[in-house]
Amino acid sequence: NGSTVESLDYEVVENFAYREEQAKRGKLYMGYVVLVKWFLALLIGIGTGLAAVFINLSVENFAGWKFSLTFQIIQKSYFAGFLVYILINLVLVLSSVYIITCFAPAASGSGIPEIKGYLNGIDTHGILLFRTLIGKIFGSIGSVGGGLALGKEGPLVHIGACIASLLGQGGSTKYHLRSRWLQVFSSERDRRDLVTCGCAAGVAAAFRAPVGGVLFALEEVTSWWRSQLMWRVFFTSAIVAVVVRTAMGWCKDGNCGHFGAGGFIIWDISGGQEDYSFEELLPMAFIGVIGGLLGALFNQLTLYMTHWRRNYLHKKGIRVKIIEACLISVITSAISFGLPLFRRCTPCPEAEANSGIECPQAPGMFGNYVNFYCQNNKEYNDLATIFFNTQDDAIRNLFSAKTAHEFSAQGLLTFLVMFYTLAVVTFGTAVPAGQFVPGIMIGSTYGRLVGMFVVSFYKKLNIEEGTYALLGAASFLGGSMRMTVSLCVIMVEITNNLKLLPLIMLVLLISKAVGDAFNEGLYEEQARLRAIPLLESRPKYQMRYMTAKEACGSQNVVYFPRVVKVSDIVSILRSNDHNGFPVVDHSRSGETLVIGLILRSHLLVLLQSKVDFQHSPLPCDSRGDLLPIRHNLSEFVKPVSSKGISLRDIHFTPDDLEMYIDLAPFLNPSPYVVPEDMSLTKVYNLFRQLGLRHLLVVPRPARVIGMITRKDLILED
Amino acid sequence: NGSTVESLDYEVVENFAYREEQAKRGKLYMGYVVLVKWFLALLIGIGTGLAAVFINLSVENFAGWKFSLTFQIIQKSYFAGFLVYILINLVLVLSSVYIITCFAPAASGSGIPEIKGYLNGIDTHGILLFRTLIGKIFGSIGSVGGGLALGKEGPLVHIGACIASLLGQGGSTKYHLRSRWLQVFSSERDRRDLVTCGCAAGVAAAFRAPVGGVLFALEEVTSWWRSQLMWRVFFTSAIVAVVVRTAMGWCKDGNCGHFGAGGFIIWDISGGQEDYSFEELLPMAFIGVIGGLLGALFNQLTLYMTHWRRNYLHKKGIRVKIIEACLISVITSAISFGLPLFRRCTPCPEAEANSGIECPQAPGMFGNYVNFYCQNNKEYNDLATIFFNTQDDAIRNLFSAKTAHEFSAQGLLTFLVMFYTLAVVTFGTAVPAGQFVPGIMIGSTYGRLVGMFVVSFYKKLNIEEGTYALLGAASFLGGSMRMTVSLCVIMVEITNNLKLLPLIMLVLLISKAVGDAFNEGLYEEQARLRAIPLLESRPKYQMRYMTAKEACGSQNVVYFPRVVKVSDIVSILRSNDHNGFPVVDHSRSGETLVIGLILRSHLLVLLQSKVDFQHSPLPCDSRGDLLPIRHNLSEFVKPVSSKGISLRDIHFTPDDLEMYIDLAPFLNPSPYVVPEDMSLTKVYNLFRQLGLRHLLVVPRPARVIGMITRKDLILED
Numbered sequence A, B: 001n002g003s004t005v006e007s008l009d010y011e012v013v014e015n016f017a018y019r020e021e022q023a024k025r026g027k028l029y030m031g032y033v034v035l036v037k038w039f040l041a042l043l044i045g046i047g048t049g050l051a052a053v054f055i056n057l058s059v060e061n062f063a064g065w066k067f068s069l070t071f072q073i074i075q076k077s078y079f080a081g082f083l084v085y086i087l088i089n090l091v092l093v094l095s096s097v098y099i100i101t102c103f104a105p106a107a108s109g110s111g112i113p114e115i116k117g118y119l120n121g122i123d124t125h126g127i128l129l130f131r132t133l134i135g136k137i138f139g140s141i142g143s144v145g146g147g148l149a150l151g152k153e154g155p156l157v158h159i160g161a162c163i164a165s166l167l168g169q170g171g172s173t174k175y176h177l178r179s180r181w182l183q184v185f186s187s188e189r190d191r192r193d194l195v196t197c198g199c200a201a202g203v204a205a206a207f208r209a210p211v212g213g214v215l216f217a218l219e220e221v222t223s224w225w226r227s228q229l230m231w232r233v234f235f236t237s238a239i240v241a242v243v244v245r246t247a248m249g250w251c252k253d254g255n256c257g258h259f260g261a262g263g264f265i266i267w268d269i270s271g272g273q274e275d276y277s278f279e280e281l282l283p284m285a286f287i288g289v290i291g292g293l294l295g296a297l298f299n300q301l302t303l304y305m306t307h308w309r310r311n312y313l314h315k316k317g318i319r320v321k322i323i324e325a326c327l328i329s330v331i332t333s334a335i336s337f338g339l340p341l342f343r344r345c346t347p348c349p350e351a352e353a354n355s356g357i358e359c360p361q362a363p364g365m366f367g368n369y370v371n372f373y374c375q376n377n378k379e380y381n382d383l384a385t386i387f388f389n390t391q392d393d394a395i396r397n398l399f400s401a402k403t404a405h406e407f408s409a410q411g412l413l414t415f416l417v418m419f420y421t422l423a424v425v426t427f428g429t430a431v432p433a434g435q436f437v438p439g440i441m442i443g444s445t446y447g448r449l450v451g452m453f454v455v456s457f458y459k460k461l462n463i464e465e466g467t468y469a470l471l472g473a474a475s476f477l478g479g480s481m482r483m484t485v486s487l488c489v490i491m492v493e494i495t496n497n498l499k500l501l502p503l504i505m506l507v508l509l510i511s512k513a514v515g516d517a518f519n520e521g522l523y524e525e526q527a528r529l530r531a532i533p534l535l536e537s538r539p540k541y542q543m544r545y546m547t548a549k550e551a552c553g554s555q556n557v558v559y560f561p562r563v564v565k566v567s568d569i570v571s572i573l574r575s576n577d578h579n580g581f582p583v584v585d586h587s588r589s590g591e592t593l594v595i596g597l598i599l600r601s602h603l604l605v606l607l608q609s610k611v612d613f614q615h616s617p618l619p620c621d622s623r624g625d626l627l628p629i630r631h632n633l634s635e636f637v638k639p640v641s642s643k644g645i646s647l648r649d650i651h652f653t654p655d656d657l658e659m660y661i662d663l664a665p666f667l668n669p670s671p672y673v674v675p676e677d678m679s680l681t682k683v684y685n686l687f688r689q690l691g692l693r694h695l696l697v698v699p700r701p702a703r704v705i706g707m708i709t710r711k712d713l714i715l716e717d
């Protein structure tokens, strides 16, 4: 059911209070608003950057400590090491799932479908609360540090959005930190702009990709994008980049424990292949096809899993969720520790002079060529190198150039199957979980597999398996998430190499096309499952044969007269759950006239405050009074991510119910209208481009008062 | 006057012919359309890429040949060299200005204001014709090869747009190459999408910046941007990158004469400073302020110059234009050759082992440390290094790292003043001219000046003057063009260095803010001068106090009845020059009803073809006939960049004038409407976001037939 979601409105309600407030404000005030907006953008950048640094630092330290301890113990006993490894992972995952289930249920999963929904115009309750933020931060640390097959990038996007929303309202609603100087941000429109900034900041922080962040936000919110917003979003992303970079510089001096070793995603492949010959395009296209197929399969499997979890497993209560997560943690640990034990070790390759790659690496350190369960000191275990390692390092190893023949086909295949299964199973457990890094792991594994065959087939020198691994990663993400430009730019930014852009585009194009043949993107599927009705950017094909009137069906429009009895309001509001009602007035000559649209939330504010109740059923201006200005604009603002006032909380005396309210000063006097036989395609474009919530379908007009063309909108100063 | 401009319509006219054609088409046809769209995107990419390669190749070869010849001659006589240098430049510029004035007048200038206008919704006649394309290509070669203070990047954007538009209509309209399979692109909407692709391709080709190209197109057309378009635009840009790269690879083998030496902009600064300390931020901010001031001054001066040229100088005829351009060419040559003669030469610095920089460079080759008019063989002339050189190499020298103290403050200052003046004077002559490269030259000069002071002030080792030059370039472009994100990304892509992104942003932010305090951006100012009424993305402040009705003023709406006499049509069309007319019908009960909007261009097609004339003044459906389908949709398409049919060309017999036409099948049955008292801000948003041309202002509706919310727009398949 759609009862937990509610639409947002990008429109400004130009009611009387709004116009009063506008009139009071001068140019100076506008400058002040701009200043505050930029200041908030700065704060969002700093906040998100710091949150990202904190998460990375914690994860790296937990993971580093875990692996060094395990390596120490397995010098003596592999079994004891195994137990310790499982136990540490279990504790971390347990803490994460405990935080999520008992404290911040809205923080589970990646959060991107919900944020996507928010930017598309749907408010899911609870996603932007302070407790969600906290849960997300600490939950991510536990789940990623605990070695589950999930990433911390998706959650960071959610974290960025939370930070933005909280800053915009001056802190948590519950603890009433709302300060006066923030009252300028009173509309849902401003809040959505802030969340857009936060979302971009999250991507920028997750991947250290400021441009990618902007484009990500852009691809999601293209409909009401404005140039000024673009610049502000970009500013926020750049601030994030600066913060993260400063923190990393500070960490390089050894202030942050294990952090220096891994952490922020940058898989520099600058030493690798930069050129490509035309015959390589075929295997690359093949990678694209695999990516599309595996990605679509991933979406489908996770959809079934989530469906089953929501409707069956998770209904059984919190305890089941906790047990489930712990079970998955134990299985993951067992597989990642156990499987490499069955691999035969490989002798180290001849060390090149200045490649900087040690074989085997020093025990307990991150890096290539892990020596694990090997007889000889000069050997390494190729499966352990990717499986018994942090994900960041595994990816770095898969991407690495100049390490041809490091992995065996058998090892990569084993890893691919196991990790794919783990990723599918883990998806949807009650922990914060991103799909970006697992996707890169899966993709780069089969990419490297293809690369191995290409290397041995073409027998050329300058072909690098690592480049194919990168393309594989891009193809899987393209096949699963179906993002285009932003994904492309993110891949370029995390590999810090502009030269591979055309190749990445090629595989993305193919994998997206292949994936689209089967199902929708991961986030869209998940959003649909969560009953978040996303409006796509393009109207459906059959809409061109429908009219606006047909879309409304045989509705009986619920409307209010201009002056309405309180008891009527209450009964009408009770009788349905619409959120917007047209207001109709009768002129002297008895004709009706639609004078505007009133929102349920505004009606509830009026009912609660009661100051506008009047005894007479006449409109206030006809009684010679001025229109009342008893309300501040900010009173009408609905608190973020919550239901707002409920009718049940308002108590009415019998006298109250006999009073009247004149709605004229509070309604939106000019909602957008469409004539009844406009084709639904055009209606859709209007609705979606302007970010509307309600659109009135009206009869054809009887006459035209004027024509507006471009010339009429160019005002001379 | 605005008589040469006409608005474009992003709306689809859903008239009867359109709906007929839609109904005939199945899903297969839709697939075909998509295929053709992508194929066209591919062609646009290839075409623009090849055009860019051709221009670069020619310019490089002309310039290379010019400089080697001059260097050869000055071994014997400086005076003879001077004459030859002037003469070659003169011939090149003369050919350029001749092509422009006599063959393709629409190709003068950068073309970006016009393209910006086109994407904003205004069609300037002649900008997208075949002859404009040819003129632009060959004109650019002449003007840039001739050493004027202008660049070839702006023209490339225009070239990309022309190619896109011509491909979209299957060739030149004049030579009727229009092929059947392109008839799918019949609306202005499709054409505008194509031009968007072409515009991005142009930027991508000019700067080898695919992402920058996408963002450039995006910043200009944010209003009707759609995700699918984004992906297509990106694809086109990437194709351009591939084409250019392939061509350059081919040229590296020595197939293209001088081309290997310079050519496509990539000023790699990867060897330079990558880090910055906090005390450097102050001089960097200072650069931003200078950039804002100088940029705003540049805009203002060029505005005066262009104003004067348009209203006074260029009115005197073609000959004046040609003489003017030649004069400027001679002056430019004289200054760039003469001024370095007055400089004292500097001894070469100690060569570092593997810096790869020779001092002095071999004569006649491009590069750093030009030996010009020096006594000693081991000396160089710092002014000649930037002035007596191609602009690409001059910029490369200004950006170069590890060459501290190469330039003297005096030399740089001289160059700054002279070049700034030249750039201002050259702007607006009748040759194709971009402002990007001159802007970079100016900016990097003062940037390097500031850098010199920083180096000598802070006395740290890792500060590079080249980095400051880059920041200076960004600041000047920001202060003059006021682009934001796209400029930033372009700067990053042409320097191939992601690490300086935050710094570039900082200076851009400052210089844009400073510049905005004085005037509008270069392109906006120029567009205003050319009477191109750009709609900004944000409504003006005072619009919130106006209503739609007030914007229309006291218009007397010119409308048509449904069935109208031909003579009436003719007289109404003659009496005004509106392009859209509401059509009003009378119902049986005598009430009027607005049934749609008819465009002047459609009326003219009807009048010309005459097949729809009827004798009876009754609507056709009331006579029991079916609606006529005598027209193909493509007949209604206005040819690109031309006035279309004129009323004067149609001949009427007296019988014709007594006939009637039923307009119902041809009108747009559902134009967008707004109620009369909607605030102009909202009207503006609607108009601009949907890319409209006409908007009907109507009375408030009497009743509401239905409400459309998000739920009604989510159709289940």
Ligand SMILES: Nc1ncnc2c1ncn2[C@@H]1O[C@H](COP(=O)(O)OP(=O)(O)OP(=O)(O)O)[C@@H](O)[C@H]1O
Pocket (backbone or CB within 6 Å): A005, A006, A007, A008, A552, A555, A556, A557, A558, A559, A577, A578, A579, A580, A581, A582, A693, B707, B708, B709, B710, B711, B712
């Ligand atoms: N005032 C109204 N009178 C009659 N039908 C309405 C009214 N408002 C909405 N509807 C219809 O009711 C159905 C459910 O919409 P719903 O009531 O959930 O809209 P809403 O709550 O106002 O907006 P949203 O749910 O998007 O926040 C839709 O088909 C819509 O067209």
Ligand SMILES: Nc1ncnc2c1ncn2[C@@H]1O[C@H](COP(=O)(O)OP(=O)(O)OP(=O)(O)O)[C@@H](O)[C@H]1O
Pocket (backbone or CB within 6 Å): A707, A708, A709, A710, A711, A712, B005, B006, B007, B008, B552, B555, B556, B557, B558, B559, B577, B578, B579, B580, B581, B582, B693
């Ligand atoms: N049919 C009409 N009747 C009366 N006034 C009109 C009509 N159409 C446009 N106008 C008004 O005439 C003025 C000039 O507009 P103009 O006639 O140039 O519009 P247009 O030619 O239809 O559109 P554009 O010039 O943008 O292509 C504007 O103020 C506009 O509101």
Ligand SMILES: [Mg+2]
Pocket (backbone or CB within 6 Å): A006, A577, A578, A579
């Ligand atoms: Mg609802």
Ligand SMILES: [Mg+2]
Pocket (backbone or CB within 6 Å): B006, B577, B578, B579
């Ligand atoms: Mg006009």
